[in-house]
Amino acid sequence: MNSSQQQHSDPVTGTTVPGNRLRMPAWLKRPIAYIGHKKTIESVLRDGLLHTVCVEAKCPNRGECFSKGTATFLILGDTCSRSCRFCNVNKGKPSPVDLGEPERLCDAAEKMNLRHIVVTSVTRDDLSDGGAKQFVRVVHALRARMPNRSIELLIPDFNGNGAALEAVFDSRPDILNHNIETVPRLYGAIRPQAQYERSLAVLKAASSGSIPLIAKSGLMVGLGETFDEVTATLKNLADAGCSIVTIGQYLQPSQQQVPVYEFVKSEQFKEYEDVGAALGLQVFSGTFVRSSYRALEVFDRHDCC
Numbered sequence: 001m002n003s004s005q006q007q008h009s010d011p012v013t014g015t016t017v018p019g020n021r022l023r024m025p026a027w028l029k030r031p032i033a034y035i036g037h038k039k040t041i042e043s044v045l046r047d048g049l050l051h052t053v054c055v056e057a058k059c060p061n062r063g064e065c066f067s068k069g070t071a072t073f074l075i076l077g078d079t080c081s082r083s084c085r086f087c088n089v090n091k092g093k094p095s096p097v098d099l100g101e102p103e104r105l106c107d108a109a110e111k112m113n114l115r116h117i118v119v120t121s122v123t124r125d126d127l128s129d130g131g132a133k134q135f136v137r138v139v140h141a142l143r144a145r146m147p148n149r150s151i152e153l154l155i156p157d158f159n160g161n162g163a164a165l166e167a168v169f170d171s172r173p174d175i176l177n178h179n180i181e182t183v184p185r186l187y188g189a190i191r192p193q194a195q196y197e198r199s200l201a202v203l204k205a206a207s208s209g210s211i212p213l214i215a216k217s218g219l220m221v222g223l224g225e226t227f228d229e230v231t232a233t234l235k236n237l238a239d240a241g242c243s244i245v246t247i248g249q250y251l252q253p254s255q256q257q258v259p260v261y262e263f264v265k266s267e268q269f270k271e272y273e274d275v276g277a278a279l280g281l282q283v284f285s286g287t288f289v290r291s292s293y294r295a296l297e298v299f300d301r302h303d304c305c
């Protein structure tokens with residue numbers, strides 16, 4: 001077993017999972033701070049008492065996105081009820097639902113002059129509806145205040161609660177995003193409280209309703225998956241009615257998350273795009289691609305096709 005095929009002990013459970021402490025190549029490192037609108041965006045978010053997945057998940061693109069005047073809103077607090085091994089968002093007991101959050105989010109979206117508004121959340125298994133009502137409140141508030149802007153929701157699985165999913169679907173976001181995250185073999189090590197088939201079912205329900213939604217999903221690579229496993233996952237997503245898929249390199253946010261298993265080369269990302277195209281998917285694949293990265297460009301490209 002060479003150094004790129006080692007296993008390690010998971011920092012949360014102590015169980016053995018694939019991965020190793022690889023040093024990040026110099027070509028993968030990005031500057032954290034950019035000029036432009038960064039300080040303005042940080043001020044708007046701070047004044048609105050709002051969270052972003054950009055900051056909470058330590059997204060490597062946050063400096064670039066903030067400098068361009070964009071951000072992905074994180075609703076329902078900053079503490080997740082699940083403990084996915086790849087994610088930097090706080091884990092623990094979440095705070096009560098903040099009913100003033102939707103209007104403050106609208107205020108921020110207006111100040112930022114966002115054309116495409118992306119909203120996600122922590123997972124809230126402590127709530128009977130998984131937080132679906134808050135997503136609906138946000139969409140209704142945005143439609144009332146900014147009717148000509150597009151809305152993308154990146155939702156959790158709501159534990160498969162059909163009524164919760166339907167409520168969110170009925171709010172009619174322009175894009176319904178739910179990330180598959182990784183291949184099924186790695187779910188136990190990477191997403192122990194999630195279910196691969198349940199995530200596919202969320203996308204299938206979104207894309208096959210009486211008024212189908214544009215279904216989008218994303219996954220990370222570099223966690224120990226094989227090329228064939230990613231290909232099979234793309235086939236599953238296409239069969240579930242998914243239209244758009246993002247694929248990016250997993251980068252360990254801190255020592256508390258699973259290490260990177262491998263750094264995927266640019267040629268392989270291009271191969272994933274080709275595989276997706278053959279399946280009828282629009283695949284946006286690259287090292288720094290994330291589910292909401294350049295989301296407006298992705299939406300515009302889909303809208304033009």
